[in-house]
Amino acid sequence: QWATIRIERGVKKPQRQMLKTPAANGIIERDETPMEEEIARLNSDDFQFSDVLYFCRKGFEAIVEDEVTQRFSSEELLSWNLLTRTNVNFHYISLRLTIVWVIGVVVRYCFLLPLRITLATIGIMSMIVGTTLVGQLPNSSVKNYLSEVVHLTCSRILVRALSGTICYHNKENRPKKGGICVANHTSPIDAIILTTDGCYAMVGQVHGGLMGVIQRAMVKACPHVWFERSEIKDRHLVTERLREHVADKSKLPILIFPEGTCINNTSVMMFKKGSFEIGGTIYPVAIKYDPQFGDAFWNSSKYNIVSYLLRIMTSWAIVCNVWYLPPMVREKDEDAVQFANRVKSAIAHRGGLTELPWDGGLKRAKVKDTFREEQQKNYSRMLVRNGSIG
Amino acid sequence: GSPGELNPPIPSLLSPTVTSEQIEHLHRRFKQLSQDQLTIRKENFDSIPDLEFNPIRGKIVHAFFDKRNLRQASDGLADEINFEDFLTIMSYFRPIEMNMDEEQLDRFRKEKLKFLFHMYDSDHDGKITLQEYRNVVEELLSGNPHLEKESARSIADGAMMEAASICVGQMGPDQVYEGITFEDFLKMWQGIDIETKMHVRFLNMETIAHCY
Numbered sequence: 001q002w003a004t005i006r007i008e009r010g011v012k013k014p015q016r017q018m019l020k021t022p023a024a025n026g027i028i029e030r031d032e033t034p035m036e037e038e039i040a041r042l043n044s045d046d047f048q049f050s051d052v053l054y055f056c057r058k059g060f061e062a063i064v065e066d067e068v069t070q071r072f073s074s075e076e077l078l079s080w081n082l083l084t085r086t087n088v089n090f091h092y093i094s095l096r097l098t099i100v101w102v103i104g105v106v107v108r109y110c111f112l113l114p115l116r117i118t119l120a121t122i123g124i125m126s127m128i129v130g131t132t133l134v135g136q137l138p139n140s141s142v143k144n145y146l147s148e149v150v151h152l153t154c155s156r157i158l159v160r161a162l163s164g165t166i167c168y169h170n171k172e173n174r175p176k177k178g179g180i181c182v183a184n185h186t187s188p189i190d191a192i193i194l195t196t197d198g199c200y201a202m203v204g205q206v207h208g209g210l211m212g213v214i215q216r217a218m219v220k221a222c223p224h225v226w227f228e229r230s231e232i233k234d235r236h237l238v239t240e241r242l243r244e245h246v247a248d249k250s251k252l253p254i255l256i257f258p259e260g261t262c263i264n265n266t267s268v269m270m271f272k273k274g275s276f277e278i279g280g281t282i283y284p285v286a287i288k289y290d291p292q293f294g295d296a297f298w299n300s301s302k303y304n305i306v307s308y309l310l311r312i313m314t315s316w317a318i319v320c321n322v323w324y325l326p327p328m329v330r331e332k333d334e335d336a337v338q339f340a341n342r343v344k345s346a347i348a349h350r351g352g353l354t355e356l357p358w359d360g361g362l363k364r365a366k367v368k369d370t371f372r373e374e375q376q377k378n379y380s381r382m383l384v385r386n387g388s389i390g
Numbered sequence: 391g392s393p394g395e396l397n398p399p400i401p402s403l404l405s406p407t408v409t410s411e412q413i414e415h416l417h418r419r420f421k422q423l424s425q426d427q428l429t430i431r432k433e434n435f436d437s438i439p440d441l442e443f444n445p446i447r448g449k450i451v452h453a454f455f456d457k458r459n460l461r462q463a464s465d466g467l468a469d470e471i472n473f474e475d476f477l478t479i480m481s482y483f484r485p486i487e488m489n490m491d492e493e494q495l496d497r498f499r500k501e502k503l504k505f506l507f508h509m510y511d512s513d514h515d516g517k518i519t520l521q522e523y524r525n526v527v528e529e530l531l532s533g534n535p536h537l538e539k540e541s542a543r544s545i546a547d548g549a550m551m552e553a554a555s556i557c558v559g560q561m562g563p564d565q566v567y568e569g570i571t572f573e574d575f576l577k578m579w580q581g582i583d584i585e586t587k588m589h590v591r592f593l594n595m596e597t598i599a600h601c602y
């Protein structure tokens with residue numbers, strides 16, 4: 001699935017061998033031996049010039065390609081799926097292929113796109129109208145039932161509008177009321193995909209425009225948690241409100257994306273610990289898109305939401321797998337960060353994604369100094385140990 | 391960028407061993423680092439999170455702008471580099487090929503070692519003095535508050551003495567070891583297999599299915 005490029009190892013070996021790197025998805029081969037081992041190998045006794053070699057090479061590898069930045073651009077595919085946007089090296093291969101491609105473009109833009117836009121409009125309209133109507137009713141079980149029906153139906157229409165094919169696994173682990181559902185984040189569509197199979201209380205910022213209308217309508221039918229922009233900054237307020245919501249067992253489970261930003265679905269980045277401090281049961285969900293049919297990743301620095309939606313609607317389809325994982329609770333001697341990492345591993349493992357300890361916020365910000373010092377301390381500790389022997 | 395964009399003329403030293411796809415990859419990376427400008431400056435390297443961890447980050451970035459590495463006649467530091475210069479520096483890290491003969495291998499090795507030598511020799515005088523070596527050790531150990539400056543010094547001094555004994559043999563009490571020249575440097579690295587350790591391997595592209 002990855003666009004990895006295979007290499008022939010030729011160094012001082014008489015015959016050529018094919019090297020396959022497991023789960024590699026980059027352009028260079030990396031040596032993953034830990035620092036201690038590598039340096040021990042390079043020099044048997046004291047600090048010598050060769051230590052520099054190790055860091056030099058690591059530095060160059062980072063310059064050619066670093067693990068983090070590549071997560072913020074779309075995945076490359078091994079075989080072309082007739083969408084020029086996913087094939088960076090589009091060269092003219094043959095007339096037949098180009099004709100097939102042109103037909104593909106015509107089908108996607110002139111046939112699929114209008115259909116999808118119509119469906120999407122119908123979906124959104126019925127969502128707004130439906131939730132407003134249901135909102136008029138007094139609070140009762142009938143209202144809850146109807147609101148569920150409205151939400152589910154409209155989500156299904158919207159998913160059809162994107163030609164989405166979703167496969168749910170382990171439905172017995174579906175999130176229950178009063179819990180918190182966490183998932184990895186690839187695009188704004190994630191929320192729609194999850195609500196097709198169950199109702200959740202969304203958490204998010206209040207927007208203006210069409211989004212705002214939808215949000216206000218949804219809140220009438222069942223309680224979601226929308227924050228004003230100013231309230232988001234106040235972490236205590238946010239935690240308090242979420243805690244209130246969770247404590248009320250009759251309310252729907254909250255849906256949270258702890259990465260905080262869209263990642264390109266090849267890896268799971270650091271989960272922010274805020275969501276894990278609220279308490280309650282966590283229901284992890286892993287979402288993995290199949291890149292063959294369309295790229296669901298939203299590169300928010302490159303495309304705005306409208307062009308993103310346009311790209312989605314002119315892809316072949318959105319195919320994804322959703323795995324519901326068994327619920328997890330924070331253990332007594334675990335702190336929020338460890339718990340967050342545990343949940344993250346479970347999700348990455350299930351979805352077949354690699355795990356990265358990095359913060360999704362690195363898309364826009366720089367590395368925290370504390371991380372850097374940690375690494376430097378490791379190296380110098382090792383060195384002093386070696387140095388003191390010699 | 392648009393597919394099929396033409397790159398600047400490729401330096402001849404790269405041509406037999408680097409494919410055009412690899413160059414395209416590097417070009418894309420260059421554009422990412424330079425934020426779509428034609429040249430890179432030192433500040434552009436700040437955007438790489440993995441590099442932040444590296445204790446000799448400063449020296450690595452410096453190496454990109456070092457005119458000696460850029461094979462320019464003059465000396466000193468360049469302010470900015472273009473894609474051709476970027477490729478020149480990356481070429482120091484290309485892996486060796488099966489079909490290289492002894493002479494090529496030797497030249498290859500010398501080039502890589504020269505690159506490392508320039509990293510140590512910060513005042514460009516062709517010798518690594520004790521002070522320069524100490525600088526490198528300190529940088530490698532930087533950031534550790536528990537490490538005394540003295541330990542760093544003693545490590546550096548010890549290594550320098552060992553270097554002296556390899557290069558010059560037993561020294562008399564009046565002899566002063568001025569510094570490690572490039573020839574001495576070469577001697578020290580004998581026996582260390584630099585060709586297999588100082589490279590960045592590209593994974594080779596399997597051609598997309600041919601349709602005929």
